[in-house]
Amino acid sequence: MISNDLLKKYGAEKVHLSKKEVLFKVDTLPRYYFQVISGKIKMNNFNEDGKEFIQGIFSEGSSFGEPPLFADLTYPAYAEAVEESTVWRLEKKKFFELLKENSEVHLSITKVLAGRLHYKATMVAEISSESPEHRLLKLIDYFKTHIHKIPDEEPYLVELSRQQMADLTGLRVETVIRAIKSMEKKRILQLQSHKIVR
Known part of the structure; x- marks a missing residue:
């Protein structure tokens, strides 16, 4: 995804999470871009009966939680460490500066988001009928x-x-x-x- 050197250049910080620690909650406004350095992060929801539904699991080099960051919307899911993990955290304003000044990174983020949309569309069709x-x-x-x-x-x-x-x-x-x-x-x-x- 985004190189460590570029993230550091724009002021990204490392955040260490213990297993099951929550990074952000449903309905909170996004303030950062996140990218996994090590470990695994899952984005999940719970229904009224308390059953968990995992939106995605993200490992080393993967980013997560970007759509609400771009759209100025609240998070639709929790982000929780599946195991002991470390992530990059880059402040929203700096993240947008990075994208404006590095078009190849902007394109790679767009491709990743398009891939996730494809996955969601595919899995929704499968889950509903197969x-x-x-x-x-x-x-x-x-x-x-x-x-x-x-x-x-x-x-x-x-x-x-x-x-x-x-x-x-x-x-x-x-x-x-x-x-x-x-x-x-x-x-x-x-x-x-x-x-x-x-």
Whole structure:
């Protein structure tokens, strides 16, 4: 994403987060651009019953939470550390200066945001109408191709937990477990020491 040197040049600070620490909350106004240095950050919501829905999981080099920053809207989700993590935090005004003065960075951010819109549109269609197995395969294939950029012919070790897969697809964790076992029997995927390989 944005290089460390460029972020430092514009005054970005490092923020260290412990596991489950919340970086920002729903309905708060964005004041910073965030980019992961190490660890993992998830953006999530909870329904009235307290069920979590994960909007996305972001790892090293990924930014998150930009749409409300650009649109002067409040955050639609929480940002929470999945594990001990460190992120860059760049003040909004400085972030916009960086973009104005570095057109190639502006273009790369635009491409990332377009990719996320594509993911949302794809997953909304899958979640609303498809079977659990189909939803999970779409999710795994998206992470393999677009997040980790692993060629089709190479095996992909899924780093998501069963709970995270449930929260990303709107399924119950029990349904995810059953669907994974079913797909293993059908040889659609493999299990190696309880890890999914596709």
